Amino acid sequence: MTKYVYDFHEGNATMRALLGGKGSNLAEMTGLGLPVPSGFTISTQACMEYLANGEQLTEEMIQQIETYLARLEAETGKSFSKGDNLLLVSVRSGAAQSMPGMMDTILNLGLNDVNVERFATLTGNPQFAYDCYRRLLHMFGNVVYEINGSHFERFLTNYKETHQRENDQALTVDDLKVIVAAYKGIYKKIGQKEFPQDPKTQLFEAIRAVFSSWNNERAFVYRNLNDMSHQGGTAVNVQEMVFGNSGQNSGTGVAFTRNPSTGENKIFGEYLLNAQGEDVVAGIRTPLPVSTLSEVMPDVYAEFIRVANLLEDHYRDMQDIEFTIENGKLFMLQTRSGKRTAKAAFKIAVDLVNEGKATKDEALMQINPKSVDQLLHPTFNPVALKIADLITDIGLPASPGAATGNIYFDANAAKAAVQAGEKVILVRQETSPEDITGMSISEAVVTSRGGMTSHAAVVARGMGVCCVVGCEQINIDEDNRRVSYPGGQLEEGTIISVDGTNGAIYLGDVEKMPTEADESFQTIMAWARERSHLKVRMNAETVEDIKTGLAFEADGIGLVRTEHMFFKEERLREMRRFILSNRAQEQNRALSAILNYQIDDFVNIFSLTQDKPVVIRLLDPPLHEFMPHTKQEITHVAEQLGTTYAELQQRVIDLTEVNPMLGHRGVRLAVTYPNLYLMQAEAIIRAAVQVNTATFQVKPEIMIPLVGMKEELALLRQQIEKHIEELLKELGVTVEYTIGTMIELPRACLIADQLVDYADFFSFGTNDLTQMTFGFSRDDAGKYINQYISEAILPIDPFQTLDVEGVGELVKIATEKARQKQADFKLGVCGELGGDPNSIEFFHQIGLNYVSCSPYRIPIAQIAAAQSAIKYATM
Known part of the structure; x- marks a missing residue:
């Protein structure tokens, strides 16, 4: 018989996956002898079986719940309907990973028309008893019968205003009896249901509702935002009310x-x-x-x-x-x-180590790698703040950052504005879990009510969204969609700036400036680099990006995309001359000019990286990216190249491809135009010769893209090596270099053992490999990928996190084939998945040497690499 229910005395913190975070911690605190109200937990396994069983509890589950309910009554000396002491319980969700406010809770369960009077007598406080009853009616109606909470809230607000009750505590017992009756009327009118008077019926309906809340929209959105699995389920905690x-x-x-x-x-x-x-x-x-x-x-x-x-x-x-x-x-x-917040996470982690409460490994495991983005958020320029129009400066700084956007008053309006290209500030009296979608796409969240532990504050902090709460100086009129403040009034769409670090709000767009990482950040990053096995390189070709990556102590460059160097007008002109001309003289003239540009490019790169490894990918552009398209463009380019409009138009037609991403690019371009790659190889070597000193020697890594056949790689390697050796002989110098290939095609993975014979390294291009494996166009997948995720056809966007079953299996096959042939063969990743923590864990597992990602993702990758090393060292 499967065990679905556990008393708090039966569990502990290690049972998180089965009992959820709340249940396992309640059990752990009970074991520590802390004052925890008695209760029991229905497992996450029961939740998943309930959902798989058409949202039905099995007889076995029902029997176990009833058994543990009887135990709870015996332990507390209370009962739903017998004896002198009344048992009331809370029913709370609790997933293995914390999802604050995303699923459902019901308090005061067990009250009914009879029990509320018993409770009033037992407590000697009828006002308190009826206050609990109206709360139960509100929560139960909203959670179990899906009656929009606004129906209850609107009646309560209107009643207090009509009867001049300042707050909920001012309601008399007679007031509360009227409200309770009205709430039951809402059940009939809106929900077309009666409130169940039997406490056991209430309990089982509440359990079903909490299990079902695992799949509610806000929980689903939250899990997607936080890369959490949709398969874990939630536990249900039934606990004696205090x-x-x-x-x-x-x-x-x-x-x-x-x-x-x-x-x-x-x-x-x-x-x-x-x-x-x-x-x-x-x-x-x-x-x-x-x-x-x-x-x-x-x-x-x-x-x-x-x-x-x-x-x-x-x-x-x-x-x-x-x-x-x-x-x-x-x-x-x-x-x-x-x-x-990320800033707090780094400080807390370092402090816990310094206080002797945690090891360095434990501190590193506490850091959410993706939260590093928060530390890179800008702040407002102090000079600009002095002249900015202040709306209020007495809000509570719930989540740091500096954000500017147009104000909107609900999640749907915010979503529509973002889709229209606007940046949005979500402004609410207070947020609720239904606002999760709007919060996730907003630059900042502002509320007029609530404190530092309110829903808005907790969720915004967890998402890294700038947030100011408790702005009591402003009046947010959600119905009429405007904000009033001491200095005036703001209509929907007005631009404001929000300072989540100091709790201030300003009118208009206030100038921002980048932040600087503090000592705690530097300490954690140093620990991460010490602990990780995977090296972390950067994808970069501009001086600015390279300097950024080096500031984060990248281990070199894993991808220089040389095609990105040809979009300035004078360079584009020469590249077009080379591609579009039919005359060898014109092509050689163009290559000569491009050679000089490339030498300058590589000198700039090598001067910054010095003896760090640099992988330079030879040209991999679809030819259409260099083509003129409109009549005006063709006319302009014809004039530049000294040819006629008709000749150029015909050449463009000849080179036009139906599917350029699968067309004349990468290695295929080099087979057709061998001088192009030879020119680039020469530029790389000449640049290395210029930069090399007695202190350091540049050792460039030259990468041939889009190889799918060993014959392609063999041909080009032979041509490039011959050209370089002749050049070095001519110059009378030596330069160490290697030649490798970018693995982007499924076929390349399957013949990796053949490619090893002609390559010194592989670098997996996960963007194209994902595109080729799924048959998804990475430029068009956005039109349907979210639908696939929402329909559970795909668990994740494979362009954001590695598809382990398919793409990952191909990477693993290629790795094993390469290493069987050469045990120490160097393998890396240079797609953007190189900066994704979940993907990095897989790359660590299969033994790659490095990952490479955009410069600002380097700290994320470094922490993820360290966490992978820690995790698998203990397994």
């Missing part, structure tokens, strides 16, 4: 053991008195700093600090903690490794 809304001696809060924005080693968090946990996360009320709890409840605060420190020491990482205080007693509802 009540933070039972009076002024109760409360609820969220806290981090360190500041998640800056990394400062200081408890950081917020709480609300007389509230339930969803109030803090939803941002409906602006909470108080957790430090002030020391004044209100000093004993509770001291106990909380003790527990928080214990948890950080135990998990060896900064913790995100949810807690409730019920009548002066502290309860722990959750702990998890806290989401943090």
